[in-house]
Amino acid sequence: MLYRTALLFIIFSSLDHAESARILVSIFSPSFSHNVVFRPIWKELAKRGHDITLLTTDPMRDPKLKNIREIDLSGSYEIMEKYKASELLTKGKNEGKNTVKLIVDYLNALDHTADWQLEQPEVKQLIQNTSEYFDLVIVEVMNPIQMAFAERFKVPFIGITPVDAPYRIHAALGNYMHPSVYPDYFLPLIPPLSLLQRIVSCGVNWANWFLQYYTRYPAEDLIVRKHFGEGLRDLSEIEKDMSLLFIYVNPVFYQMRPVGTNTIVIGGGMHVNKPKPLPKELREFIESNENGAIYFSLGTNVKSSLMTDNMKSVIISSLGNLPYNVLWKFEDDSIQSLPKNVKIVKWAPQQDVLGHPNIKLFITQCGLMSIDEAIYNHVPMVGMPFMGDQGYNAVILEKKRLGKRVDRMNLTEEDFTKSIIEVIKNPIYKKNVVEMDMLTKDVQTTGLEKAVWWTEYCIRTNGAKHLKSPVIDTPTYQFYYLDVIGICLTVLASAIAIGLIAIRFLLGLLCRRDSKKKTE
Template identity: 60%
Template sequence: MNPGLVLLLVCLLSSIASSAKILASIFSPSYSHQIVFRPLWRELADRGHHITLLTTDPMRDVSRKNIKEIDLSGSYEVMESFGNSDILSKKRSEGTPKVILEMEILDVLAKVADWQLGVPEVRNLIRNRSEYFDVLIVEALNPIHMAFAERFNVPFIGVSPQEAPIRIYTVLGNYVHPVIFPEPYLPFSPPLNLKQRLASVAFNTITWYYQYHWRYPQETAIARKHFGNIRELQQIEREMSFLFINVNPTLQQTRPVGMNTIYLGGGMHIGEVKPLPEELQDYLDSSGNQGVIYFSLGSNVKSSRLTGNLLDVIVSTFSALPYKILWKFESSLQDLPKNVKIIKWAPQRDLLADSRIKLFITQCGLQSLEEGIFNEVPMVGMPFMWDQPGNAKTLEKKGLGLTVDIMNLTKDSFTKTIMEVISNPIYKKNVVELSKLMKDVEKTGLERAVWWTEYCIRTKGAKHFRSGVGGVPSYQMYLLDVMLIVVIACIITTLILVMSVVLCYRICFRRGRSLKLKRS
């Protein structure tokens, strides 16, 4: 037989033997959450694996035949039917506390997950008894889709497009502490002062109670509606094999983690720079040497839903600036200043790569922050909710720019902030230095994600990496029961000593008194 043909057959058989069936679900109706992991799906497919992907933003890449996408784009319409944009944009800009809004969004997301699992193609997948998979990759922020792990009896990898909440770190048995590592949704950056420490502990206590006594029961009920009589979701969640987190320790706080927690380094979704559309290129060209300011509130917060006061401050500030402004805005805007151009969508990564972008005004979503850093653009943060306030604190702490408070924004303060970041070279210098640090890695995030995914498949869940700490209650973790016993023991010992001294004193006093009486 032809040796070349034999070699080809061996390679082909080897490829078939090593290929796996992967079920992947990125549940969040958010483009920024979806694009982070697209390179992973493509690379796994290129390595011969077969992927069934549940996504709200299908890639529709016909060149990769071994990626089957289940289209959940209707999730956006479901979100809007429950007032998603008003919650994230209008209510927040009106001053509604973000904690209340975040609880509202969690309720909306649970309803979205309920709708997703009822989509005919998803329902058929759940009911198909001949279907099987080797591993599940699932977004960890919401546990409902983790029920697929029990349905197909497979190990699963949790993925997070941003810093993970304490709840997820706890599941993996990683070290957690509300003061040293505050919840990423809090606008705190360690070291915390006394007021912040109290707030962080209170927030953790309240969210823990809310999660375990409200969210888990509600989410488990939704999962059982579609998957039948499965275990409670918090039990399934504890069996997570790996956690992939899209953060970089040079930007976020470094923390001790176990072998099953993999940092992807951030920026995994940032690919090669592509040419800009002609309209955008012409606009940048028309700015000359002065450059352009780019303003975007991301894919979730809608500029068109901002309240009149905040919107008026932004428009009046832009009209007075000596720069051209490129504003991602979802609809038309009356009385648009002459130096402002509105676009409904922008190729943000490619746009920020152009040297004529002098400033990026951002809501401080993690992916936007990463793109600003990778492209070495100073930033002004305008955070709204979720992890954005915390990211904004990091932005300032690292000297990459400044932030503004949407609750107290004025034309004067906004103008001063913008001009300070553009004119002061220290911000450009800092962002260039941090960009170099973030890119200087032993392995890319994509390489790490692929290797550990295949390792999880090879080892059938890498159970030897699981920590026994994951199921330990907080009172045991922080030695509260031990300290209570020690305190009680100390109190009892002290009481015994005091009582002994009193008793000795009384005995001695009585003897002395008896001797006096006898002598008299």
């Protein structure tokens, strides 16, 4: 009996092992929000028996987690700050710096960070260990450098992004792209676009393609070959082998484009948890004003402490005149003589703060994770966008009347105060946020369930190659019917030309006949 029990245990253990997979995950971005949002996926996959190796700038460091090995890349933040990334994002435009130069400088900081990450001993060991293997790679797509891991281990890979994917990624999956209907997510443009906006969208799109193919890819390929060797294909080619794309955006909030079966939208508050009790000091401050409280945070990448003195002055004056307490996430103690109703903290448990019933408003940079958390907790917003998709998100926020947006470049005390009071006093904003939360939660399958199912599907089908769109292999001139249009125009032009020649010939005959009759 004991022998049979042991045998059954070995058999079932072997079956579990066979059904599990080794998954390498790389979340490149030095951004807490880009990492925390996907943690439920890694935990659930590990819970189901898969072995996860996670490259992350924000390790969970939870000894209770099983089947997850974390490679700590938190030093990436220091590299970004070495190249003044936070200053570029927070006050570069306010100081009059050229937008293109700001973008290029920030992208260069990201390249240096990627280079540093691949230099780390544990990462180098992954790359160089010939006995190391994985069944699947999951990689953040904002920077394509880590896609080289899929080429290194010769396995399928899934792309994942906490915002809408950039054009180059939609192109790699064969998804619908049209700058007049779906402008890139970093442009604050919502269709229908005016003629000028369509010109801007197309121009930016073309400029971005040029920058990507003639500047970005070559620079990124150099970094890849430095660490992975000269034998790897170009990143632009590896990118096209992406099996699936997970997009973490709320489809109720965001304007979605038609996508193929291999693009899965998993957003809508997957990372949001029920609020926990606040620390005593924060709770007492939030509850000490009978009118309510406001939470003010610009996220992790934009630093309130790095704003220009003029912008700080406008904000402090505005907040000091409000009849509400204001909890402001501020990274240092540099502000002196704060108004009595304003309290600064270097860090706050944002989800728990937003979940407190006394919070009346959230002043946010309009990152998608922050918006999700506000919607979940029924808190209307005032958006103050700084970077990336934040401007686009702020436009949607205002269009759907979930809040108001303010222009940080032309911020005045009057406009800022007016926006805050309007959102708190007008019940339509609270009503719309509540309705948005109801729609977000009314789904057949949660984002987490979809992400896990499709991940395992990709493993089972060895890359889900049958879902690959034929659009990927269709040249641009064919996709936009340029060859068909060219032939049709040629035929039409030829027919018109032949017709004109025939008419001219007939008119010539008639003229000669009339001339001959007159001569006779």
